Amino acid sequence: MHRSRFAGIIIDCQTDDLESAAEFWSAALGYPRQHVADEGDHIYRTLQPPPRETYVEVQTVSHPSRVHLDIEADDVEAEVTRLEALGARRLEKIRGWWVMEAPTGQRFCVVPPANAHFAETANTWK
Numbered sequence: 430m431h432r433s434r435f436a437g438i439i440i441d442c443q444t445d446d447l448e449s450a451a452e453f454w455s456a457a458l459g460y461p462r463q464h465v466a467d468e469g470d471h472i473y474r475t476l477q478p479p480p481r482e483t484y485v486e487v488q489t490v491s492h493p494s495r496v497h498l499d500i501e502a503d504d505v506e507a508e509v510t511r512l513e514a515l516g517a518r519r520l521e522k523i524r525g526w527w528v529m530e531a532p533t534g535q536r537f538c539v540v541p542p543a544n545a546h547f548a549e550t551a552n553t554w555k
Contacts, residue, residue, distance in 0.1 A: 433501060433503070434550055435499075438484075438485050438486075438497075439485075439496070439538070442487060443491065445489075447471070447488075458485065460478050461477045472490075473487070484499075499538045499539075500512075501540050502539055503541075508539050509529065509539050511554055516532035517530060520536070526539055527539045
């Protein structure tokens with residue numbers, strides 16, 4: 430048995446100016462930027478949504494700009510296997526998560542839990 434839930438939205442930006450991209454999305458959504466905790470992780474900027482809402486990150490990428498979503502799971506492998514049974518396919522393992530593709534072509538990631546309210550809001554799967 431494992432648990433998973435919709436985690437957040439990642440705004441992929443094909444840009445050399447991540448700071449400007451993060452500033453735009455911060456202003457557009459009305460979500461302030463969070464302090465960059467890990468200066469070594471230079472490809473992400475996190476925005477601060479209202480309490481108990483999903484996270485929003487701005488990410489610099491080499492592919493064309495798009496938006497993708499994350500599904501967080503307390504057992505990433507079990508969730509990936511469940512999604513494969515629904516027709517998704519694995520594309521690339523990055524650190525401790527998987528980039529996947531839905532049967533309809535959308536990309537998404539299965540990541541470890543990041544939201545503080547994961548335990549109380551996640552779906553339970555057998």
